[in-house]
Amino acid sequence: xxxxxxxxxxxxxxxxxxxxxxxxxxxxxxxxxxxxxxxxxxxxxxxxxxxxxxxxxxxxxxxxxxxxxxxxxxxxxxxxxxxxxxxxxxxxxxxxxxxxxxxxxxxxxxxxxxxxxxxxxxxxxxxxxxxxxxxxxxxxxxxxxxxxxxxxxxxxxxxxxxxxxxxxxxxxxxxxxxxxxxxxxxxxxxxxxxxxxxxxxxxxxxxxxxxxxxxxxxxxxxxxxxxxxxxxxxxxxxxxxxxxxxxxxxxxxxxxxx
Amino acid sequence: xxxxxxxxxxxxxxxxxxxxxxxxxxxxxxxxxxxxxxxxxxxxxxxxxxxxxxxxxxxxxxxxxxxxxxxxxxxxxxxxxxxxxxxxxxxxxxxxxxxxxxxxxxxxxxxxxxxxxxxxxxxxxxxxxxxxxxxxxxxxxxxxxxxxxxxxxxxxxxxxxxxxxxxxxxxxxxxxxxxxxxxxxxxxxxxxxxxxxxxxxxxxxxxxxxxxxxxxxxxxxxxxxxxxxxxxxxxxxxxxxxxxxxxxxxxxxxxxxxxxxxxx
Numbered sequence: 001x002x003x004x005x006x007x008x009x010x011x012x013x014x015x016x017x018x019x020x021x022x023x024x025x026x027x028x029x030x031x032x033x034x035x036x037x038x039x040x041x042x043x044x045x046x047x048x049x050x051x052x053x054x055x056x057x058x059x060x061x062x063x064x065x066x067x068x069x070x071x072x073x074x075x076x077x078x079x080x081x082x083x084x085x086x087x088x089x090x091x092x093x094x095x096x097x098x099x100x101x102x103x104x105x106x107x108x109x110x111x112x113x114x115x116x117x118x119x120x121x122x123x124x125x126x127x128x129x130x131x132x133x134x135x136x137x138x139x140x141x142x143x144x145x146x147x148x149x150x151x152x153x154x155x156x157x158x159x160x161x162x163x164x165x166x167x168x169x170x171x172x173x174x175x176x177x178x179x180x181x182x183x184x185x186x187x188x189x190x191x192x193x194x195x196x197x198x199x200x201x202x203x204x205x206x207x208x209x210x211x212x213x214x215x216x217x218x219x220x221x222x223x224x225x226x227x228x229x230x231x232x233x234x235x236x237x238x239x240x241x242x243x244x245x246x247x248x249x250x251x252x253x254x255x256x257x258x
Numbered sequence: 259x260x261x262x263x264x265x266x267x268x269x270x271x272x273x274x275x276x277x278x279x280x281x282x283x284x285x286x287x288x289x290x291x292x293x294x295x296x297x298x299x300x301x302x303x304x305x306x307x308x309x310x311x312x313x314x315x316x317x318x319x320x321x322x323x324x325x326x327x328x329x330x331x332x333x334x335x336x337x338x339x340x341x342x343x344x345x346x347x348x349x350x351x352x353x354x355x356x357x358x359x360x361x362x363x364x365x366x367x368x369x370x371x372x373x374x375x376x377x378x379x380x381x382x383x384x385x386x387x388x389x390x391x392x393x394x395x396x397x398x399x400x401x402x403x404x405x406x407x408x409x410x411x412x413x414x415x416x417x418x419x420x421x422x423x424x425x426x427x428x429x430x431x432x433x434x435x436x437x438x439x440x441x442x443x444x445x446x447x448x449x450x451x452x453x454x455x456x457x458x459x460x461x462x463x464x465x466x467x468x469x470x471x472x473x474x475x476x477x478x479x480x481x482x483x484x485x486x487x488x489x490x491x492x493x494x495x496x497x498x499x500x501x502x503x504x505x506x507x508x509x510x511x512x513x514x515x516x517x518x519x520x521x522x
Binding site: 059062064084088089091092094095096098099100102103104105106115116119120162165166169 | 379382383386387388390391392393394395396397398402
């Protein structure tokens with residue numbers, strides 16, 4: 001499950017850059033000064049307990065939430081300053097895989113996968129869309145499920161289709177929100193392998209939000225620990241958990257002892 | 259919305275919530291007015307929604323319209339007989355159907371059937387992040403989900419009002435015909451003898467208004483659903499209750515305005 005092939009990370013080319021990010025909901029300060037950079041070709045796992053604002057962070061990157069303070073740049077564009085059309089264009093280059101997959105219940109798997117292309121690639125013929133759908137379904141190993149409805153799939157299969165739906169637009173950045181949450185260890189391993197194969201195949205840069213250390217260890221080049229609204233440590237997995245610092249040690253022990 | 263963020267409450271919790279809701283409702287309507295008349299129009303999706311909303315409501319509307327017309331006539335006949343005025347029955351039904359029953363019965367049925375359906379469907383999409391998923395795949399969910407549904411309800415319900423009104427008169431004729439043999443042409447001529455252009459205009463205006471109301475309320479409640487499955491149920495319920503409430507208020511206002519215009 002180790003990352004088989006070391007990919008090239010371009011440290012001169014940041015694809016996501018965050019400075020002094022603050023976000024609060026009513027009385028609750030969720031993010032309190034986040035500074036972070038994701039480089040081209042890099043996978044970064046963001047770790048932290050539930051409710052620490054990990055998902056809020058990637059929703060801000062995707063423009064789904066507005067920051068209260070600070071700057072968020074994705075692919076050279078300041079996300080919170082973009083107009084509707086500009087944000088829409090940027091989103092074509094950023095893939096977002098949701099925690100619960102967020103497949104469209106009323107559409108079958110083919111329609112789910114074709115939807116982003118139908119809506120955004122007006123020049124594509126039906127044949128070209130079908131080829132693209134089949135290709136991406138094959139990439140996640142579920143080509144035989146195209147005629148089924150989302151409710152007919154298992155949790156792991158739904159996650160795969162959710163990832164496939166984002167891949168169909170060939171994004172440069174992938175944002176994974178808890179990709180292994182709620183899955184058994186074997187399916188989790190499959191998803192971890194899929195994340196790694198996506199990076200190799202599509203040359204993406206990724207942020208992986210997780211509290212699963214196995215997932216973080218096997219997918220990321222760097223990891224960042226979010227605690228009380230701030231990154232308390234950013235580095236390689238071993239740099240983070242090779243020390244006895246709290247609350248890193250507590251988080252590590254909880255994952256592997258319980 | 260940011261106005262209500264930092265301080266705990268400006269007035270009271272309920273009052274703040276009310277103003278906040280009012281603000282977001284107005285924003286929602288303005289956004290529809292902006293997006294509803296600009297490209298892309300998603301005609302295919304509008305047609306699909308018209309099928310879901312209009313065609314699938316036909317059996318219920320058919321049954322209700324016909325029965326209401328028949329029962330209303332049956333109940334009205336004894337009172338008119340007391341005054342020897344049964345010949346006024348078609349006119350009475352014409353007035354009742356075109357001026358009140360047709361649009362009101364259709365709107366109330368649609369508020370229950372369609373409003374709750376839209377509220378539940380969008381609510382469910384909201385709480386399972388499907389709307390956000392649409393947004394991140396560069397599709398404007400407001401245009402694709404909300405605008406199409408509001409257009410579909412407005413168009414479909416307008417047509418359904420005319421259909422229901424016709425069936426009410428047909429049901430009424432059926433009752434009249436069984437009691438005293440009469441021709442359908444004469445019945446309809448009598449039914450429309452007292453109907454003016456203003457009545458027809460008010461009927462069209464009310465139909466469009468009710469369709470728009472049901473669409474916008476259903477979409478608003480669903481689009482702003484929160485708190486998981488409980489929120490979905492609440493959205494569906496509120497879509498029905500709010501639509502019905504607004505429909506009754508609109509009925510009173512339109513009738514009053516029509517009255518003023520008539521005697522102006």
